[in-house]
Amino acid sequence: MGFKLSVIVPYHNSEATLERTLLSLSNQQCEPIEIVLVNDGSIDHSHDIVKRFLADNNSGHTFLDISYDYQRGASEAFNIGLKNCTGDFICKCDSDDTVDADYYSALICVAHKENAAIVSSPMTVHSGRKTSVIKPFRGNNLNSMSINTANFSLCNRIISRELLIANSIEAYPHIDRWDDLGIVARVLALKPKTAYIQKPGYHYYLTPGMKSLSRSGCNKLLRDHLLCALLVEHWLTECGLNKEYAEFIHLLKFVSKVKMLRCSPRDVARWKATFPETNNGIMHLQQLSLTHRILFTLITKLPTGLSQWAADRF
Template sequence: MVKNNIKAPLVSIIVPFYNSERTLEKCLTSIEQQEYENIEIVLVNDGSKDKGLEIAKNYAQKYKNIKIFSQKNLGVAVAKERGVECSTGDYITFVDSDDYILPTYISDYIAAICKYDCDICISGYSTLKNGNLKKHLLSNRSFSIQKAEAMSDLLKDGFGDFFCNKIFSRKVMRYFKLDSGKNYEDIRECYKLFQYANTFFYVSNPGYVYVIHSGSITSTPSKKNRYDLYEAKIGQYLFFKENGYNDAIKVAYPSLIEVASKYLLFCGKLRNRSYDNMAKKIIYEAKLQDISSYKLKVLVILIKIWEGRKW
């Protein structure tokens, strides 16, 4: 909780939603049940065709801290940007409309912010799949993090290169800009926001619950998803190289090998020469002893044999 002599910062919680009538009520209830009270909830309706907007309006009538903004279906990236533009908080965080948060989620952040004056706070989180709840923690303790360490932690379980378990200062969010029409917007943007921050703090309490649904956009193995994921990961990797984040490069490389392999195998006509050359270089330089997954080792060997004819 915030000490009496410290001004309680306003927290903006941005919730984009599209056809979320089955989950939105639980999401909004969890936000309204937060122990920390100085909160505004910014709901962005991304052209819903179900009863999601009606549910949102009912909550807005009951709770005065809810704002609703509607747009035609432009995608989650545009909805998130709209939410940031319409928010007024000192700190900004995101909650997906099919997820929910535990009562101390925001107060845990605020305690760290008021004590350490953090630009970005990160928390552990839980995943809920088929009724099974699993905690994901980088550590069992809470602690301050240096920027270089935070960059490498982005690729680790219990931390992650996504928005949902993080809170950002308004100063950092001035640089928030997403690529519309492309998936994996979190991976594309998180490391850029980290670059603009100076102070980081990790909260071990897993107050965010990420609900895993089969058939979600990013879990579907389409050509576009594989292309977008490779593009996001190669951009992240090149950024780490250009800025000298050597530990982050080491952590990022194994997953980059996997997404580069799937890009070469499955992206077909979406492929382009520049990305092809980078992907082939990644596979060519991959050392089998550094790959822990047997399936990925086999995949790399097959690609080296097949693509080797063309190099």
């Protein structure tokens, strides 16, 4: 009998956190699962940690160790894991996060009980001493969903592998930010049966006090966001779903350019010129806070000098 679940764990230079992640995965209290570790060209001791851990592993779960010598990026690492996994369902675990011991068993149980292709859960976010729980949207109506981690992460949901295979869905190559969104958005657009568990079992760790993105880092993030928005729109159009999901496409393209106003220096002119059709109707974007809708509207309507002043209020 095959595995009910495959967990894909891409990692790159994760020596500080990887063992904690591996321990939480090996402690899963469920039928044997498949854990696919993909070393994305680490140059620290990450792969040594994996080899030592696997040598002592007696958890009953199966670990696959895939490694290559140069960094290909998060999306390619995930796709390699996806091609090598065999479970009925797949999910992802980041190499600095952890999962509760009963988390995957709860997701699998609900998937079989409700015959669901996707089962999602809230996730716990840890930032220093602060802890919060974020909840995903319940259902698969993309037009009603905010663009956020809980709604589009591959870490707090399991997805039918057959659903991905049948629709040729994998991560978009070379998109390492919003790589999860590019998959989850397309899957949800197909309106599969979805289910939900109330208990948050995935622990998402943020590094407090992280430095702001460098200019090159911000440009890479922007490139990924903008390209992902275009690729998702293209896919929906090819599937004849672009009219049905016009609201989602509008929001996705709008959110994809927001970093232009948050990375230094803020580029108001570029923001206005990128996907200019999204500058209309900002006040109708209910997924954004009222404060942000007002601020974005001001930036759109005001002359350049005043728009720059408004942008600097971020």
